[in-house]
Amino acid sequence: MEVGFLGLGIMGKAMSINLLKNGFKVTVWNRTLSKCDEVVAHGASVGATPAEVVKNCKITIAILSDPAAALSVVFDKDGVLEQVCNGKGYIDMSTVDSQTSCKISEAITSKGGHFLEAPVSGSKQPAETGQLIILAAGDKALYEEAVPAFNVLGKKSFFLGQTGNGAKMKLVVNMILGSVMNAFSEGLVLAERSGLNPHDLLDVLDLGGIANPMFRGKGPAMLRDDNSPAFPLKHQQKDMRLALALGDENGVSMPVAAAANEAFKKARSMGLGDLDFSAVLETVKLHKQSS
């Protein structure tokens, strides 16, 4: 199967290499061309523009930073829309809001193409090992066609119905994720400042009812001040912002998520946006009691 792939950031690089390792022919494009080199070394071809990739491939996958990037790659000059036509499939795996997804869907389908949104749960390592959770919605036939690729990229794919439902599900999941990361950060600092060994806290948490892979995976790195990015903090803040907007639209009060969003905004203002979202810990460390 031949697929196009737009966006070779942390996720796109890992996912496209994974497809290549599993026998897919892949044509890639990235705004910063040099990021294609590593994927080309694994056997990918390069398209000069998103439009060229779509022209050459029946199905094109994208995973880009945010709504602005997702829209730009479709609607701008040399974008996806210029070559979408009957029989072409476009799958956007970026984390965006449902409005962005619906706008892209309408444009693609108005030209005879097929559209599926398929944001993912899971981070850099699951992307490398094909263990993502795929939250698809939109064109069911395109979903069925993409299942062989999804089986390589993920451990489980969900088809959630109409376009927008995948985006919403992803935002709800990441709203919880971001809120939990803030509570976890506060707990680590509280343990240390109150005279406990925070490594003991990690051990206690890991044996109890709120044990989870995130505490287990990120906790030790956070205690070492290692915030090398798997999931960039700027993207987590974008997801909190979009989830809060979804809360507004639906009249859902989310004070915990709102506070978490403020902490991520603070972290961005401290220049931590490109670090892992666990760097929100630094905002808790800022506040020291004066005697």
Ligand SMILES: NC(=O)C1=CN([C@@H]2O[C@H](COP(=O)(O)OP(=O)(O)OC[C@H]3O[C@@H](n4cnc5c(N)ncnc54)[C@H](OP(=O)(O)O)[C@@H]3O)[C@@H](O)[C@H]2O)C=CC1
């Ligand atoms: N990292 C993670 O753990 C996860 C991330 N996600 C989501 O996946 C998406 C990608 O994340 P990730 O790979 O981490 O992000 P990165 O920041 O590593 O990569 C972002 C990608 O988007 C491209 N891009 C940004 N702006 C534009 C633009 N205006 N036009 C064209 N391309 C653009 C970048 O190109 P360039 O290289 O030129 O900057 C790059 O390819 C995001 O929506 C994120 O929320 C979902 C699950 C997990």
Ligand SMILES: O=CCCC(=O)O
């Ligand atoms: O969107 C990113 C999710 C990161 C994760 O699930 O660890």
